[in-house]
Amino acid sequence: xxxxxxxxxxxxxxxxVLGVLFVLPVTGMVAEGFFVDGxxxxxxxLEVLARPRVHRVAWFTVWTSGAATLFSxxxxxxxxxxxxxLALPGRAAVRAALLVPFVLxxxxxxxxFRQLLGEGGPLGFLDLDGxxxxxxxxxxxxxxxxxxxxxxxxxxxxxxxxxxxxxxxxASPWQVLRTVTLPALRPAIVGAASIVFLFxxxxxxxxxxxxxxxxxxxxxxxxxxxxTIFDLxxxxxxSVLQIVVVVGLLALAARLRATxxxxxxxxxxxxxxxxxGDAPVVVATLLVLGAMLLPILTLVAGSLTVGDGWGLDNYxxxxxxxxxxxxxxxxxxxxxxxxxxxxxATWMALLVGVVVSLVVTRRSHSVAERRVRSTLDGFFMLxxxxxxxxxxxxxxxxxDQPPLDLRDSALLVPMAQALVALPLVVRTLTPVxxxxxxxxxxxxxxxxxxxxxxxxxxxxxxVWKPMLAASGFAFAASLGEFGATSFLARDDxxxxxxxxxxxxxxxxxMNYGMALAASVVLAAATAAVMVAxxxxxxxxxxxx
Amino acid sequence: MLHVxxxxxxxxxxxxxxxxxxxxxxxxxxxxxxxxxxxxxGATQAGGTVVLATHESFALPKKLVRDFEEGTGYSxxxxxxxxxxxxxxxxxxxxxxxxADAAFGxxxxxxxxxxxxxxxxxxxxxxxxxxxxxxxxxxxxxVPVDSASVCVNVDTAWFEREGIEPPRTLADLTDPAYADLxxxxxxxxxxPGMAFFLATVxxxxxxxxxxxxxxxANGAKVVDGWEDAYxxxxxxxxETGTRPVVVSYDSSPAFTVEGGRTTTxxxxxxxxxxxxxxxxxxxxxxxxGAAALVDWMLSDEVQSALPESMYVFPVMPGATVPDDWAxxxxxxxxxxxxxxxxxxxxxxxxxxxxxxxxSR
Numbered sequence: 064x065x066x067x068x069x070x071x072x073x074x075x076x077x078x079x080v081l082g083v084l085f086v087l088p089v090t091g092m093v094a095e096g097f098f099v100d101g102x103x104x105x106x107x108x109l110e111v112l113a114r115p116r117v118h119r120v121a122w123f124t125v126w127t128s129g130a131a132t133l134f135s136x137x138x139x140x141x142x143x144x145x146x147x148x149l150a151l152p153g154r155a156a157v158r159a160a161l162l163v164p165f166v167l168x169x170x171x172x173x174x175x176f177r178q179l180l181g182e183g184g185p186l187g188f189l190d191l192d193g194x195x196x197x198x199x200x201x202x203x204x205x206x207x208x209x210x211x212x213x214x215x216x217x218x219x220x221x222x223x224x225x226x227x228x229x230x231x232x233x234a235s236p237w238q239v240l241r242t243v244t245l246p247a248l249r250p251a252i253v254g255a256a257s258i259v260f261l262f263x264x265x266x267x268x269x270x271x272x273x274x275x276x277x278x279x280x281x282x283x284x285x286x287x288x289x290x291t292i293f294d295l296x297x298x299x300x301x302s303v304l305q306i307v308v309v310v311g312l313l314a315l316a317a318r319l320r321a322t323x324x325x326x327x328x329x330x331x332x333x334x335x336x337x338x339x340g341d342a343p344v345v346v347a348t349l350l351v352l353g354a355m356l357l358p359i360l361t362l363v364a365g366s367l368t369v370g371d372g373w374g375l376d377n378y379x380x381x382x383x384x385x386x387x388x389x390x391x392x393x394x395x396x397x398x399x400x401x402x403x404x405x406x407x408a409t410w411m412a413l414l415v416g417v418v419v420s421l422v423v424t425r426r427s428h429s430v431a432e433r434r435v436r437s438t439l440d441g442f443f444m445l446x447x448x449x450x451x452x453x454x455x456x457x458x459x460x461x462x463d464q465p466p467l468d469l470r471d472s473a474l475l476v477p478m479a480q481a482l483v484a485l486p487l488v489v490r491t492l493t494p495v496x497x498x499x500x501x502x503x504x505x506x507x508x509x510x511x512x513x514x515x516x517x518x519x520x521x522x523x524x525x526v527w528k529p530m531l532a533a534s535g536f537a538f539a540a541s542l543g544e545f546g547a548t549s550f551l552a553r554d555d556x557x558x559x560x561x562x563x564x565x566x567x568x569x570x571x572x573m574n575y576g577m578a579l580a581a582s583v584v585l586a587a588a589t590a591a592v593m594v595a596x597x598x599x600x601x602x603x604x605x606x607x
Numbered sequence: 608m609l610h611v612x613x614x615x616x617x618x619x620x621x622x623x624x625x626x627x628x629x630x631x632x633x634x635x636x637x638x639x640x641x642x643x644x645x646x647x648x649g650a651t652q653a654g655g656t657v658v659l660a661t662h663e664s665f666a667l668p669k670k671l672v673r674d675f676e677e678g679t680g681y682s683x684x685x686x687x688x689x690x691x692x693x694x695x696x697x698x699x700x701x702x703x704x705x706x707a708d709a710a711f712g713x714x715x716x717x718x719x720x721x722x723x724x725x726x727x728x729x730x731x732x733x734x735x736x737x738x739x740x741x742x743x744x745x746x747x748x749x750v751p752v753d754s755a756s757v758c759v760n761v762d763t764a765w766f767e768r769e770g771i772e773p774p775r776t777l778a779d780l781t782d783p784a785y786a787d788l789x790x791x792x793x794x795x796x797x798x799p800g801m802a803f804f805l806a807t808v809x810x811x812x813x814x815x816x817x818x819x820x821x822x823x824a825n826g827a828k829v830v831d832g833w834e835d836a837y838x839x840x841x842x843x844x845x846e847t848g849t850r851p852v853v854v855s856y857d858s859s860p861a862f863t864v865e866g867g868r869t870t871t872x873x874x875x876x877x878x879x880x881x882x883x884x885x886x887x888x889x890x891x892x893x894x895x896g897a898a899a900l901v902d903w904m905l906s907d908e909v910q911s912a913l914p915e916s917m918y919v920f921p922v923m924p925g926a927t928v929p930d931d932w933a934x935x936x937x938x939x940x941x942x943x944x945x946x947x948x949x950x951x952x953x954x955x956x957x958x959x960x961x962x963x964x965x966s967r
Contacts, residue, residue, distance in 0.1 A: 095700070116959075173831075173835070174834065174835065174838060174839055177835065177839045178839065178845070178846070178847050181839060181840065181847055181848075181849075182840070182847075182849040182850075183845075183846075183847035183848060183849040184847045187847075193828075193830070271796055271831040271832070272831050272832070272835060274831075276793030276794075276795055276796050276829050276830075276831060276962065276965055276966070277829075277965065277966045278966075279962075287795055287796070287958075289696055290689075290690075290692035290693050290695075290696045291692050291795060291796075291801075291954075291958065292954060292955045292958060293695075293696060293699065293720055294955060365846075368846070390666075456696065456697070456700055459697060459700060459701055459706065460700050460701060463701070463704050463706075464704075470706060549663065549688060549689060550688050550689055550693065551688060561663075564663070565663060565664075567834050567838070568663075568664065568833070568834055569664075569918065575838050575844075
């Protein structure tokens, strides 16, 4: 009991943060639908769930997200191996580049995809424009990076010796992979997959853009019901459905993830030279890269197109207010705002994320304790699985009274972005922390080390690299975040994605080209930040 | 080993401090003075701050805003977020504790929602905008500021090249001669898409379902937003576009001017007029400032700035429009109309049925 009390005390901070910034707003918004003229009327909400359209929308969401998750994992695993275990030339740059899609504004990627797949585009003959296949492709494009990162970092710190031992005993590489490596990676793979699934299930812009109006997911439906139709009961019904499904999925993921083998030693294995046998993995990685590059190249080509020729005019225009004064703030200052906002979102997500990860990965001493930990673990994943629209409007109607009048706070945007990034941080850190042998902590404690001292000498050396990766991830997520930002941002200080959206929504010869150029700048800025994070990984740290 | 760790810790510490220096919270250097500055200037002038809630397309030249602040003693704070629908929902949900003092950007397709929730107070302006833009219900609370018509646009250069007469009316769009040439944003996902849908409702009444069935049978393409339709499919604006007929605005031809003539044309018999309104929010902290702001939006300076800043036409007769607009962007004289009351009563039903027709 005492341990559980201590656990809850440590968890109190993050729980409070999430309670105020997530549970309260979502509850408030859902309640709008349940109360009609001040009276509690759940009947109407439940009736909504019986509509055939709701069933269609729910099923479409589940199968497209499931397919996209499957493809992201299948395509991401070889790349994770090749980029994190093999000494491929330029792999740091490639790893950084892989994160680029993750930050591109969906509206821009949507246009790039449509230029590729549309009737007159180079892949127009495939006739994919406006089909579910296009939606799944778009989702995979955005999410492969999550798998490569999360699994790659775990793979990097995986002890190679059990695999070597199996090989020495005559196991084929395939057998080693199936019986030794994959089981050891299971927590990381399941963690990545559950995050990708949640991202896909709540994807918004990409579904609207690539699916046209023919296909609706729960997320787009909630948006339409709330903003266009103002049917708050139906929106509340779908929000509740979404939360129930997400909670179920998280419970399933927690089971699949299981506890990692406590005897597994985490080491930082130096990347090894590429051998002939690695050819399939390298080729697969190159193919994934190529597929990712195609829409990005379309973008870059578009940004360099001026009239009938090529030129840098669109880039030169980035310091201006655009054609017909489309912008109040030039792209260059929006970039600065974006970077500063991302710094705030990153430290917030990291601060909360590290505490959460520590809490949920400490070894449990009783069934009750393990339950509490896994409930907490799932709780912090929830923001990913809940509609941004519900959350955004919820902010407005619940955080409007002192002492919690956050509606006008300058930190509201970073806070919302940190909430988006938090699960990424937690999912990157937990597999690594979970892999530390608890006996090391016990040994440290028995030698007289305080809890802090144990943390510094046992946990920090191992978790230091993944923490950098996580912060890079959070930073990237924040840079590219558009949904919550466009909803909460103030006009005088827009972020880069907001400005890009504004440019693309305004007619004018240069504005579209500028939007593409600004997207390329956003992508380049992200890649640069990620390269810096890669550089910071001091070799040798993490080994012990 | 220890050496490496110390170095690593140093790197982290340095990076962390460098990063906090450029964050919003840590590096408040830029923000803090401006905040106190505006607070103190608000204190010395009687007016204080007036907060304007609006949609993401709001833009006015900085010089005009300064003139307003110097002329009235109020300092203006603009909070723009989301599209017109999001704005309408925000105002409706926060009717008892408004997010601002005044609001601008509610149009005739969304006006009934915040009006019904009691989001606006009555307002009197010193100048009276023309009667034709006034709302039948709520005209005392929402003041018309600008108008823009959504019209079918054609790529005249394309039609010249192909030697085909471009379409003229909504009925023409179902003519097999124009099969597979038309693209429109969806009514459920886009505000111009909704306006075009309302034009078809005004033309056909309950017969709109048959019209849309014919339209789709004739190869009409429905995409998500105006950006998609215009930049993704319209031949005059997209490298890879294959469709020379698109739903856009009456002002769009002013943006496709090449060598002294425009390459596109808005079909003035296909237009639905959107009027945008401004008003004072009920329960505003600064109702006087809000009223002054609404007045200012009707001034000649702001009205004349509207075309270049927000791509819309002014409502006040005294305002001037740019030469390009006067030459290339004539406004429809008899646009289609559906009353806000009728829209309010049927919006949900229409959109549900429309989605059914389109996704078949």
